[in-house]
Amino acid sequence: MDKIVEVKNLVKRYGEITAVAGISFEVYEGEIFGMLGPNGAGKTTTVECIEGLRIPDEGRISVFGLPVGPQSEAIKPRIGVQLQTTALYRRLTVRETLELFASFYPRHRPVDELIEMVGLKGREKALVKELSGGQRQRLSFALALVNDAEILFLDEPTLGLDPQARRNAWDIITAMRKEGKTIFLTTHYMEEAERLCDRVAIIDYGHIIALDSPEALIKGHFKERAVVFEAEEVDEGALQALPGVTHVRCDGPEVTLYTTDAPATLAALVSFEEVLSDLHVRRATLEDVFLKLTGRRLRD
Amino acid sequence: MRAFWKLFVSNVKEFVRDKMALFWMLAFPVFIILLFGAVFGREEDTSFDIGLVVEDSGPAATGVAKAFEQVPVFNVHRGELSEELEALKKGDRRAVVVLPEGLSDAIASKEPLDIPVYYDPASQTASQIVLSIIRRVLEEVDRRISGAPRILRLSEQTILGRRMRYIDYLLPGVIAMALMQLGVFGTAHPIISLRERQVLRRLGVTPLPRSTFLAADVLLRLLIALIQVALLLAIGMLLFKVQVIGSWSLFAGFIALGAATFIALGFVVASVSPTEEAGVAISQLLNLPMMFLSGIFFPMEMIPEWMMPVVKAMPLTYLGDALRQVMVGASALHPLHLDAAVLGGWLIICIAISVRFFRWE
Numbered sequence: 040m041d042k043i044v045e046v047k048n049l050v051k052r053y054g055e056i057t058a059v060a061g062i063s064f065e066v067y068e069g070e071i072f073g074m075l076g077p078n079g080a081g082k083t084t085t086v087e088c089i090e091g092l093r094i095p096d097e098g099r100i101s102v103f104g105l106p107v108g109p110q111s112e113a114i115k116p117r118i119g120v121q122l123q124t125t126a127l128y129r130r131l132t133v134r135e136t137l138e139l140f141a142s143f144y145p146r147h148r149p150v151d152e153l154i155e156m157v158g159l160k161g162r163e164k165a166l167v168k169e170l171s172g173g174q175r176q177r178l179s180f181a182l183a184l185v186n187d188a189e190i191l192f193l194d195e196p197t198l199g200l201d202p203q204a205r206r207n208a209w210d211i212i213t214a215m216r217k218e219g220k221t222i223f224l225t226t227h228y229m230e231e232a233e234r235l236c237d238r239v240a241i242i243d244y245g246h247i248i249a250l251d252s253p254e255a256l257i258k259g260h261f262k263e264r265a266v267v268f269e270a271e272e273v274d275e276g277a278l279q280a281l282p283g284v285t286h287v288r289c290d291g292p293e294v295t296l297y298t299t300d301a302p303a304t305l306a307a308l309v310s311f312e313e314v315l316s317d318l319h320v321r322r323a324t325l326e327d328v329f330l331k332l333t334g335r336r337l338r339d
Numbered sequence: 340m341r342a343f344w345k346l347f348v349s350n351v352k353e354f355v356r357d358k359m360a361l362f363w364m365l366a367f368p369v370f371i372i373l374l375f376g377a378v379f380g381r382e383e384d385t386s387f388d389i390g391l392v393v394e395d396s397g398p399a400a401t402g403v404a405k406a407f408e409q410v411p412v413f414n415v416h417r418g419e420l421s422e423e424l425e426a427l428k429k430g431d432r433r434a435v436v437v438l439p440e441g442l443s444d445a446i447a448s449k450e451p452l453d454i455p456v457y458y459d460p461a462s463q464t465a466s467q468i469v470l471s472i473i474r475r476v477l478e479e480v481d482r483r484i485s486g487a488p489r490i491l492r493l494s495e496q497t498i499l500g501r502r503m504r505y506i507d508y509l510l511p512g513v514i515a516m517a518l519m520q521l522g523v524f525g526t527a528h529p530i531i532s533l534r535e536r537q538v539l540r541r542l543g544v545t546p547l548p549r550s551t552f553l554a555a556d557v558l559l560r561l562l563i564a565l566i567q568v569a570l571l572l573a574i575g576m577l578l579f580k581v582q583v584i585g586s587w588s589l590f591a592g593f594i595a596l597g598a599a600t601f602i603a604l605g606f607v608v609a610s611v612s613p614t615e616e617a618g619v620a621i622s623q624l625l626n627l628p629m630m631f632l633s634g635i636f637f638p639m640e641m642i643p644e645w646m647m648p649v650v651k652a653m654p655l656t657y658l659g660d661a662l663r664q665v666m667v668g669a670s671a672l673h674p675l676h677l678d679a680a681v682l683g684g685w686l687i688i689c690i691a692i693s694v695r696f697f698r699w700e
Contacts, residue, residue, distance in 0.1 A: 090544050112546065120544040126537040130356035131349055142345035143545040
């Protein structure tokens, strides 16, 4: 498969702070590539360097084999962008905004189709300033689709959306991939990364700490299942000694036991005197992977 | 080209839907003209009240009195000396002329005689005008008595055919002021706001050339300038009967130059303002001195000498001066070519600063 995006040793500093500390990766044609990490990890900086909005301090970036910077003008018509801040003309309507942006490109998707896709039908005559946050986010998403680009850069595309709208956005992203588009998205929702992405780069403090498919990431780090419950007081030592348990994590009242033998662990837990609530078993997630790699949660 | 027009139409919609901008750009200058026009726009009564005390009863005195009464700008009141002097003290008379006892005899015998004239030196200008007219009347009477032929005659030819009223003075200035405010507020703020809210960044990832964005913005400002000028001119001409006597092409030229200069100044404000709040402060810092110190509302002579360097530096001084000359034939502070040169200089400086410091994010 062809490389659509190639990033080599990208470094970006803001004064004293190094936002991106020398990362390299490729995005291949037709895949959904995700960058997962907590706020401030360097996701937005990375994607904005690729879009040509920020100038890297070090490293090379190319899109479609064209170097970003000198060839940005040739790249721009071929990429669709959703920035994290959805800033638009406040006194234009939804339709006018889409028509305006459509006029910037040599070819574009029909505006009606876009309105339909993102679920803004019936709101097309509303001014941008009258839209709710979620509707604005969807309009911003529609703008990324306006030029029917070969690759979409979506920076936190579902931030602030309600669950219904989020699932709708996921459906559109999946449909885009079916059309043969390449998608680069950043997110700090592990569920989003797990559900959508073919490959995920986990990024923390400007470094890529893992890069693989979600399946491979989870399997590579956890053979275990997770037994989760809430308890008032727990004796970590006693939990650690339970059959099958390899690792115990206490996070406030929430306790997670990683176990190679879930039935045995559950059976043993029943004999505990403490009141355990909300007991359930789940497989490990990217969240667990992130926790294991960094010792922190994605959303703190 | 399609992007340019779409952007231009979008700009128009943004502007028209912004009630605040609409008020400041279009209603405010109109409001100023209507307000000042209503207060100062009526025909001013420029006749002078003169007291005439005739103490001589001869026929010659009647003739002299008649000569005074025939002066068109004199509103002659006859009365006793004491009551006329009282009226003078109250400010009801500009001067009191006494035709003393023995005037007719003196004329008959061609003997010199003093004609006392009382006036209040406190009201200087008017008194001097009045005194010189009185002097003229007496000289004329003198000439007739002596029968000396008039050799050199003054041939008066007015170019205005009318007097300059305050509204005539004001209208060109308010037009200039409207262009200034279109620049420092109307141009700077939408751009700062688009930048602050990162709309310019969003445009930056599309293939839209920046030059297209700027051209569409400038075209909108020029259109607003045109509407402002047309509106103010129409009100001035129809409502307050201001007559535009100058050349329309010169007028159009100065409007274009002034609009361009102040739009460029607006871009300078946008370039140097880090935030919207700073933009408002900088705009006011430019707006207030220009509004009050560049001779828009009152003549330059009233501004203290030490402020003159500021006054001389401000572009609005020159646009106001040029428009007053071109539109209503007001006397020049500076020759027109100097006005044009200073405005052109400002335009070039503003463009240079904007090109150097304008930021897209």
